Amino acid sequence: MNKALFALFCLLLSWWWWLSLERIGPVASLTGWTLTGCTLFLAAYQLRKWLSILPLGSAQQWMQLHVWISFMAAFIFFWHTGLRLPDGLFEWALYSCFAATWMSGCLGWIVTTTMPRRLARHGDVIIADEIPVIRRQLQLAADQLALDSVSDTGSTTLAEFYQRRLASFFGKQTHRWVHLTGSRRVHAWLDQEFAQIQRFMAEPEWKNLNQLRELAFAKINTDVQGAGTWLLRRWLFVHIPLTHALIVLIGFHIFWVYLFNAGSI
């Protein structure tokens, strides 16, 4: 199916190329309209969901076509602009909006293709909607462990350590950007914290300390999953508004161009 799709795509590209050769004068209007068509098609990516009753192909095929056409759109964009920077503010807005939309799309494409594998490599994959629940469970378990350590060992060292150093860590999603970069800085920080406090504890307290360590590292995995899931969802908060704004700007651009097109005024 993908081969057929690719063949169709190449056929359309060839036809378009032939059209560009048949034109007199600059191909700005051809490239412009093609770019408009590409943008509208790309913006209609959600149509497959809305028209799920129609056999419009799988999401993977749509995504594939979406990526191909977006790369073609970038090529046509540079052809259309002639690699020139714009002059007026409106042209700058249009130029920037296209660039931002395209780059956000590229980022999203990279994220959607790489992040799931990264998350799976890091630890247990958690469904996005369960992350707050698991995080709360870990927090409660840590709270209880800290309280129990006082009654079990008669020492408040672990409870005070938890209260001072880990309570806020268990209370919310932390280190999102650190996890998105793939850094293991948080792991190192926790290792260091637990190693330091262990020196001030008697051996009977180590059992609770180890349990708390396991909860802390489980919380790290939850944060990593949360950060990845956040990015997988939130890049669309940039890409989609930019796409719609781009369509608006393109509409103005076409209106303006055709006012002056071929010396119409």
Next chain:
Amino acid sequence: MCKPSMKGYRFICTRTVAFGGACDSGPFPDGRCSVHESSCQPVRSERSVRRQITGYFVITVFGLVLAGFVFGFGRQWVSPGRLSSAHGFIDNQCASCHPALVEGFAGVLRHAGSGHMNDQCLACHDRGVAPTFAHGLADAKGRKLDCVQCHREHRGSELPEVARTACQACHNRHVANLRQHPEFADYPASPRVLAFDHSSHANKHFPEQKQTFTCGGCHQVTPQGSVTIATFEESCRNCHLADVRLNTTAGEAGVLVWAIPGIDLETLEAHGYFVGDWPTFSDHPLTPFVRAYLPQERAEDLAVWDQLDVLDLESADKQQLAAVQRVAIAVKVFFAETARSGQSTLGDEHENGRLFAGMDQATWTSALTTWFPQMDDEWALIQSNQPLPTHREPAPKPMSKEKKADSGGDDLLTDDLLGDDLLSGDLLVGEVQDDDLFGKKTTPNENITVEGSAWVSFGGWYQNGEGLYYRPGDHPDGFLSAWSTRLELDVFDKILSAGCDKCHLPQEKGPRFRAPYSGGSHGVFTVFDHAAHVAIMKCDACHEAVTDRAPGKSSFAAMKLDSCRICHGAQDVTDDCMSCHNYHVTTETGSTGSTTAIASPKRP
């Protein structure tokens, strides 16, 4: 809702049974309800938030852009790009080219599609009478183009070059580069002006004259890149002047222009159709010149004349004889009127000045006196519409020595010449005496008499027998040049065979010969800078002379595109269409020059 009330010194729960009754724990000591019920706080889904953000963003962008167009109208907001330096004088006066902008944004909307842009371009750039047609040619299949379809402004200081694809839109052979360009075919198989045989001149004629044949001997490259050709005076005269003067022509050296046509006078008069004096020795046809100057009302008679053998009218009926008589009298009248009134009889100066400027009165009147010695008497009869008398044989013109020798005198003793009229004193005109007829010395200046054609060896008019001849003098000859553009082409056969078409190419339509060489090196569709090329290569690298030139064809072999491809398209030398071809083929005044077409201007 729970509202604890104080009973004594304690607060008690007052929740009704309908809501579950009083709670077990009861209110706090300060009267607050101990049962905390968190209220439901719905949270937007991510999709909803995203839509909300998208909506706000789009509305904001739309509003800002619209405001920018409406309130911030100007080049700061919408800039089409900088003008080229060629149009830099326009500066920021957008309305110079976009007049609708005078009325602002509203004007733009109101005049959208009015299409005044071409008018603005053509106000300064004169591109002829059909500027918007393809190539500026009104007959270019009716296809119209706007200036801006090829010429893009607002692209910075330099006007962008016209893209190759602009040409290919019509000439869709898809000539992406010179390697895909069609061959020149047989170019230059047909010489444009002269049928000059380069090979024979280089290999035969010049060596015979012990001269060196070089391209530069006749051609010079101008700084503008065109090639000039030396004039006849500069290059050809030394060898070809004799051809021009028809020295090499067999028979009569001059061209018969005016002549008394020969007619069967005996038969004509036997049937009572008299034409007065008429040279019975003439056997000339009615020359095209004489025919051209006969009155229009003789057209039918001329048609009859053409159907007859006017030298033998025995089988002609009376009507035909009458037509022949009328034509003969018309010829006589033409000659007589011209003798009396001069060159003005031959038409206006504009048309005939170059033809007859050299025709002198003495030659004409002398001829007329010889042919029609009684013309004065006959003229009176013609004017009064009275019939002409029978002809009286005029004395023949003095014969040349050669003719006398050839005849041996016997021919002069024939009955015709010994008729009564011949011996009458009336026919002894001028210096001619009776003794002429018997081969004796007839004129006082006989020793200096030469043939008329020999006498005008530098060119001019002369009489011989019953005809007036013209002998070309130099090149270009005014009479021949004018004649070639006016009269029937077939009368040129003699001249052509004498040598004109050795160099000049005849053409079927329009003037007999092609237009004089303009000195250009290319047609209006093509551009070729000879100056740039001869600096690095020899002429014969492209122009290879051939020895077996076909008649009417170029003496050069067809050019090969490979000779161009050595550099163009390789070695960083451009091979764009516009480097060899012009788009605008009309001149500033709108006239079109020669039309050396691009290899195939038709859409294949």
